[in-house]
Amino acid sequence: MKKKNPGPDEKRSEKITSIGKAAARLFNEKGFVETSMNDISDAARLSKGGIYHYFSSKNDILYSILMNYLDLIMEGLEEKLRAREDSPEKIRFFIARHIELYRTNVSEAKTLLHEAHFLPARYFKTIAEKERKYYQILAGLLSEFFGGRVPKERLTTITFSLLGMCNWIYSWYDPKGPVPPEELSEIIYTIFSGGAKGYQELSKGAEAG
């Protein structure tokens, strides 16, 4: 998925972002398969030739949207987590950031969930690897939270349960609706951290018994 005739970096990057934004919205409305390059050029207010100046194909656009979104998700994450005091605060921050990134990138987040599997296998693999890193960071936080005492398979289950609460919002949550993003984050954090503490005590009981 090579880029053609690179122009000045900044303008180029702005164009790529704005074409990506327009395409992500269309992918949400019509689905990736049903969206044509014509639709994208109409929505981005560029000629089809203009689009092909930046992207070699519709797959290339999809890949660019997802890579940019995942780069944004990963950017500075570990550094910011290190600055938090303890594992509960890190988990709280992780959840709040996840929801804030969703709020500001609804179309990209939904595209990641619903359309990524349309990518050719080797591009999908790169995306899946980036997602895996994100997952692993969360699993690391939770392992710290549990003092390393939870067996690997259960830690996986608990990590995906928390990710489930965070990601399922794509299917129901409207950031402009009655529950503001900060409140949503706090509800998820309260449920998770309270429940995880209960789980921790249960595990200790099982160890002792």
Add this chain to the structure above:
Amino acid sequence: MKKKNPGPDEKRSEKITSIGKAAARLFNEKGFVETSMNDISDAARLSKGGIYHYFSSKNDILYSILMNYLDLIMEGLEEKLRAREDSPEKIRFFIARHIELYRTNVSEAKTLLHEAHFLPARYFKTIAEKERKYYQILAGLLSEFFGGRVPKERLTTITFSLLGMCNWIYSWYDPKGPVPPEELSEIIYTIFSGGAKGYQELSKGAEAG
């Protein structure tokens, strides 16, 4: 989506189920859009004419798969819930049943999540209404659990958080993997009920304060 030439009821129903099973597996592997009626007739070991004897179109097959799965999900649910002692036990039962139905109907559950939106609008609406009933039953249980003291928007958020944990399993959980379904259910229940109790106390504190 009318049925043609009804034969003896039982044989008919068996055929419909086995065509649906074969189609749901294909929809999971290749996606609804990429699956052809030829693929379905090969997988179901029937002639294309044989398939058209039971279904008028690929949409009709998709609709039938989803309606049958949702009927199964709703079947006897309220009655069985009434037989449970209190709201924590009802919630525990709801989670365990959700995961057990996933275990025995992986392809259908995934088809519901990933392909339902390909249905024509009026059929999609019927499916969405059935899903809504299921959601409402869970929201009712949680309202009972909180003694009716949680405001509607927050109850929605909490209900979808629990559904998120339960439904996100479609993206990662292998019922034949190291965590048996019963353990998965218990982990989700422990996290949710413990966390919900914490939330309850937090709300009481807010009321009192």
